Amino acid sequence: MRKVKFLPVAMCLPILAACNRHQSTLAPFGEEADKVRSIAIVLVVGSVILAAGLALLMRHAMRAPEGRLTHKGGMKLVLWLGGIGPSILLLGLLLYALPAMRPIPVADTDLRIGVEGEQFWWRVRYAPPGGPLVESANELRLPVGRTVELSLRGTDVIHSFWVPGLAGKMDMIPGRTNRLIVRATKAGTYRGVCAEFCGLGHALMAFDVVAMEPAAFERWLAAQARPATPTASPGARLFASYGCSGCHSVRGIGPVAKIGPDLTHFGSRATLAAGVLPMTHANIAGFVRDPGKTKPGVRMPAFPQMSAAEADQIASYLQGLK
Amino acid sequence: MTTSKDNRKHWARDLKVTLWTLILPPTIWAVHFMFCYLWVAVTCAKSPTPGTALNGFPLATLIATIVALLGIVAAGYIARVQSQTPGDPAPHDEGTAIDRLRFLALSTRLLAGLSFVAVIFTALPVIVFGDCR
Numbered sequence: 001m002r003k004v005k006f007l008p009v010a011m012c013l014p015i016l017a018a019c020n021r022h023q024s025t026l027a028p029f030g031e032e033a034d035k036v037r038s039i040a041i042v043l044v045v046g047s048v049i050l051a052a053g054l055a056l057l058m059r060h061a062m063r064a065p066e067g068r069l070t071h072k073g074g075m076k077l078v079l080w081l082g083g084i085g086p087s088i089l090l091l092g093l094l095l096y097a098l099p100a101m102r103p104i105p106v107a108d109t110d111l112r113i114g115v116e117g118e119q120f121w122w123r124v125r126y127a128p129p130g131g132p133l134v135e136s137a138n139e140l141r142l143p144v145g146r147t148v149e150l151s152l153r154g155t156d157v158i159h160s161f162w163v164p165g166l167a168g169k170m171d172m173i174p175g176r177t178n179r180l181i182v183r184a185t186k187a188g189t190y191r192g193v194c195a196e197f198c199g200l201g202h203a204l205m206a207f208d209v210v211a212m213e214p215a216a217f218e219r220w221l222a223a224q225a226r227p228a229t230p231t232a233s234p235g236a237r238l239f240a241s242y243g244c245s246g247c248h249s250v251r252g253i254g255p256v257a258k259i260g261p262d263l264t265h266f267g268s269r270a271t272l273a274a275g276v277l278p279m280t281h282a283n284i285a286g287f288v289r290d291p292g293k294t295k296p297g298v299r300m301p302a303f304p305q306m307s308a309a310e311a312d313q314i315a316s317y318l319q320g321l322k
Numbered sequence: 323m324t325t326s327k328d329n330r331k332h333w334a335r336d337l338k339v340t341l342w343t344l345i346l347p348p349t350i351w352a353v354h355f356m357f358c359y360l361w362v363a364v365t366c367a368k369s370p371t372p373g374t375a376l377n378g379f380p381l382a383t384l385i386a387t388i389v390a391l392l393g394i395v396a397a398g399y400i401a402r403v404q405s406q407t408p409g410d411p412a413p414h415d416e417g418t419a420i421d422r423l424r425f426l427a428l429s430t431r432l433l434a435g436l437s438f439v440a441v442i443f444t445a446l447p448v449i450v451f452g453d454c455r
Contacts, residue, residue, distance in 0.1 A: 087439045094443060098450045 200297025227252020235317025
């Protein structure tokens with residue numbers, strides 16, 4: 001009997017696995033997500049109060065002595081609790097929730113970031129007002145307290161851009177640009193995901209979101225705008241001889257290539273393979289030789305002819321691209 | 323049980339009641355919805371930028387909403403009076419004209435309540451958002 005009593009509690013425990021501060025609507029770091037959380041709290045608390053009120057009413061009705069409740073009284077109750085009450089309640093909720101749907105105003109001087117979803121990674125282009133276009137991948141950095149307009153597009157299939165702690169999700173559709181205006185409110189590292197099934201590697205299409213203080217962001221962006229420093233390491237030679245630069249740009253060193261993610265400052269990112277693996281030497285070497293092992297359906301080919309030593313040298317080279 | 327007030331003659335009870343009068347409130351709701359939807363769709367399709375304000379739109383919506391609500395209230399009031407028409411005395415062996423009137427009037431009254439709320443719910447987002455975003 002005791003076991004049965006605790007069964008509902010035990011069944012609810014897996015839900016707690018979703019609790020974290022990196023990827024949760026309940027741990028907001030953006031204005032819009034904050035509003036959504038407030039609305040969710042009001043709805044949940046309101047529902048509990050409503051359910052408790054109905055339970056009390058049922059208890060009262062069941063325990064009332066015979067003849068105490070009249071048909072007319074019952075009809076009045078239906079009218080007020082079934083018609084007028086819910087209409088007023090829904091009207092109140094609509095008035096409360098509507099302002100949260102109003103987009104944040106954006107000015108010409110605000111930062112624009114273009115994000116493109118590709119199978120199964122993210123191309124990110126920063127367009128600061130008056131500054132050069134800076135391309136990066138699989139990581140989104142935002143200045144805290146500033147309005148940012150995200151232009152979202154899909155290049156192959158439909159993806160969906162979702163950073164639960166920042167704002168609601170928005171589809172990325174080929175041939176169409178959707179705009180999402182966000183404002184980060186708290187510095188930290190968070191996580192975003194693709195929220196629309198886009199192929200075999202869909203569940204492995206994530207990215208880091210780093211909200212930074214504005215001054216630190218400006219410094220970071222200036223560093224990202226600089227080209228990579230040329231190096232004569234064996235890894236750099238192997239990178240070129242295996243044809244990696246045919247798909248990946250390393251600004252200042254190789255040719256401009258637009259097929260795969262830009263690797264100019266690859267070593268400064270926290271994760272590898274679009275938010276899937278920690279940025280370690282072993283992970284980079286393994287991914288370079290056989291990316292399909294980590295990410296099924298990935299377009300990057302495997303290099304079975306590449307020796308482990310060569311993969312290590314390429315990994316060292318890439319890690320050095322800070 | 324009927325009161326003397328229910329028995330009084332009322333001009334609304336002399337009005338013709340048909341299925342067309344029954345669907346009057348939801349028709350007003352539909353026309354109001356189409357007006358709001360089409361105006362926004364056409365204006366935004368022509369607009370070069372999503373942030374463009376809908377000039378004069380909140381005022382036009384407000385006027386359309388008031389007109390729609392007045393129409394629904396009028397239909398609801400007539401239906402209320404008609405639905406309170408005293409029924410025929412026993413025996414109730416077959417449907418009568420008064421039964422028909424009371425049934426149609428009650429249905430119209432309930433539809434008027436639904437349409438009243440729906441028109442307000444349609445208008446609020448249009449009035450709150452003043453642009454195409």
